[in-house]
Amino acid sequence: MLALLPVQVRLRRYPVLIACLHCQTLNRVPQARLQDDPNCGQCKQPLLSGEPFELTDENFAAVVGKTELPVVVDVWAPWCGPCRMMAPQFEQAARELKGQALFVKLNSDDNPKTSVRYRIRSIPTVLLFRGGEEYSRQSGAMPARDLVRWVQQVR
Incomplete structure (x- = not known):
């Protein structure tokens, strides 16, 4: 029954599942909190620090696939000027x-499996995941206000 409800309805009525960025433990967090x-609950690290967290090929699916909040992924590389400008x-x-x-951030050079899986052809590329599935993407650097607007429109 729960899986059949749209994400927005589940977020209002039920606790939100968030995979810990540090230990990948699933946490139920009431929407009001x-x-x-x-x-x-396992490692006591912050779940939503407000700072981007670096993911790898090994933990990408565990975090992105199990978190019910929208997940915004910045695919970048250290040699990329626009990527450094957008950071x-x-x-x-x-x-x-x-x-x-x-x-979250994903270094495309260090994590080729995930980059290939999502067909990253140019960087920076920002991916938005909802319910573990890619919902939207945007290529190229963008200012914070445009990024916030884009996330709010498509989530």
Whole structure:
């Protein structure tokens, strides 16, 4: 029954499942507590710190696939000028949308399996996942206000 409800209805009525970025433990967080800096029940690390977290090929599916909040992924590389230019904008957007979306980064050079799986052809590319599935993507650097607007429109 729960899986048949749209994500927005489940978020209002039921606790939200969030995979811990540090230990991948699933945590149930009441929607009313999303803005209260909840911690993981297992490792006690913050679940929604408002700062982007670096994912790898090994933990990408565990975090993105099991988190019910929208997950915003910045696919980047250290040698990419536009990626470095966008990094502070991505961090600002993460702070603005704290508790509403989970912001993570994926280094495409260090994590080729995930980059190939999602057909990343140019960087920076921002992916938005809902319910573990890719919902939307945007290529190219963008300012924080445009990134926030894009996430709010498509989530």
